[in-house]
Amino acid sequence: MSMILFGNDVLFQQRFLKAAGFYTGDLDGDWGPLTDGAMTSFEKQSREITAALGTFDSLSERSILTLNPKAQEAARAFLKKVRAADIGDIRIVSGTRTYAEQNALYRKGRFGNPPPVVTKAKGGQSNHNFGIAWDIGIFQNGQYLDKPDLYERAARAGLVDSIEWGGDWKSFKDLPHFQLATGNPIKLVCAKFENGQAYV
Numbered sequence: 001m002s003m004i005l006f007g008n009d010v011l012f013q014q015r016f017l018k019a020a021g022f023y024t025g026d027l028d029g030d031w032g033p034l035t036d037g038a039m040t041s042f043e044k045q046s047r048e049i050t051a052a053l054g055t056f057d058s059l060s061e062r063s064i065l066t067l068n069p070k071a072q073e074a075a076r077a078f079l080k081k082v083r084a085a086d087i088g089d090i091r092i093v094s095g096t097r098t099y100a101e102q103n104a105l106y107r108k109g110r111f112g113n114p115p116p117v118v119t120k121a122k123g124g125q126s127n128h129n130f131g132i133a134w135d136i137g138i139f140q141n142g143q144y145l146d147k148p149d150l151y152e153r154a155a156r157a158g159l160v161d162s163i164e165w166g167g168d169w170k171s172f173k174d175l176p177h178f179q180l181a182t183g184n185p186i187k188l189v190c191a192k193f194e195n196g197q198a199y200v
């Protein structure tokens with residue numbers, strides 16, 4: 001049996017696999033042979049991408065392997081470039097989040113929970129929920145560095161036309177955040193994801 005990638009959120013996993021072209025069954029939230037086979041195919045393609053583009057530290061690997069295959073390719077090429085720029089120990093620390101995981105993040109800093117606010121997006125409002133966004137962390141001796149200039153240097157080193165950077169956003173700049181460009185508003189990307197249609 002294939003691994004369960006997103007906790008027990010089978011519907012989320014079916015949407016993810018269907019939008020990426022691996023799953024052909026109903027979006028019913030039931031783990032059956034079609035879901036299992038789709039997951040096996042997804043894992044096989046992930047291994048092929050890894051073999052072609054190289055592997056990184058275990059944290060980056062765990063995060064990258066949650067992404068849509070097109071984002072896996074982009075994230076691996078991106079990470080290779082930013083590491084070559086000699087900015088610091090750069091890792092991909094976050095990839096795909098389920099809606100429930102996104103909602104848990106949204107509650108941070110709100111509703112009486114201690115600050116800071118870390119996101120403006122609820123479940124279904126972030127590209128992390130559709131498998132096409134990743135966050136980087138820059139470390140030194142195992143310590144996370146919160147220095148904006150380092151993230152700007154990483155963006156300059158790694159950005160290509162197909163990738164958008166959270167540091168370019170007008171409101172709520174998100175310096176560690178990168179995502180595949182879709183050319184579509186996020187509401188449309190969300191609708192496509194929920195219907196299992198391709199958006200990248």
Ligand SMILES: [Zn+2]
Binds near residue numbers: 134174
């Ligand atoms: Zn992010």
